[in-house]
Amino acid sequence: MRGKFITIEGTEGVGKTTNIKFIQDWMDSKKLTYGCTREPGGTPLAEQVRELLLAPREESVCNTAELLMVFAARAQHLNQVIEPMLGEGAWVLCDRFTDATYAYQGAGRHMRDDLIRDLELMVQGSLQPDLTLILDIPVQIGLARASERSTPDRFEQEQVAFFERVRNRYLQIAQDNPQRCVVIDASLTLEGVQAQITQTLETFWETV
Ligand code: TMP
Numbered sequence: 001m002r003g004k005f006i007t008i009e010g011t012e013g014v015g016k017t018t019n020i021k022f023i024q025d026w027m028d029s030k031k032l033t034y035g036c037t038r039e040p041g042g043t044p045l046a047e048q049v050r051e052l053l054l055a056p057r058e059e060s061v062c063n064t065a066e067l068l069m070v071f072a073a074r075a076q077h078l079n080q081v082i083e084p085m086l087g088e089g090a091w092v093l094c095d096r097f098t099d100a101t102y103a104y105q106g107a108g109r110h111m112r113d114d115l116i117r118d119l120e121l122m123v124q125g126s127l128q129p130d131l132t133l134i135l136d137i138p139v140q141i142g143l144a145r146a147s148e149r150s151t152p153d154r155f156e157q158e159q160v161a162f163f164e165r166v167r168n169r170y171l172q173i174a175q176d177n178p179q180r181c182v183v184i185d186a187s188l189t190l191e192g193v194q195a196q197i198t199q200t201l202e203t204f205w206e207t208v
Pocket of ligand 1: 012038039040070095097098099100101102104105155156
């Protein structure tokens, strides 16, 4: 049987890293074979594209170049990692996927959805995640958390209004895809957040 494809999304500082570890523990408890990966990245080549995308630079990056780099990395990642694993029956847990492109390049950068849709079809055909957890938190709280961690990358240098558009688009995606997406209130305590995640995963498990 084909594996399940689970993605995790959210704006900066929502706590993806901590909660991905928690989801891995849940997968271990179910004795699943799985791989944990991320976008942009997940293969040596795609990780190089990630570095190019995230590095702050003086040259302004044109939106089309940014969009094509995101999908170039995704094509490689799908071909080398995600598709082979799912085909072998393993589950794949991915830190961000194409919802991030609609949120960051679509809403954040004001790129046209139909252009993104064309690239999505070219790169992934009909492949979609089976379950997407969208960690949601007010933008200012997330940015404050993220700024404590490290020097900001090229995306983290964006203004609050950019992240408000990203957040709103994620919430819209969740509304438009209720069968696939679950919004997790990430402003609660860690226990509160993880209780929501457990419930979501157990509900999904019943459908597998
Ligand atoms: P993160 O994995 O540490 O959150 O960093 C990845 C950054 O890349 C994040 O700021 C969002 C951005 N990104 C896009 O702009 N478009 C995409 O399609 C993906 C997957 C990520």
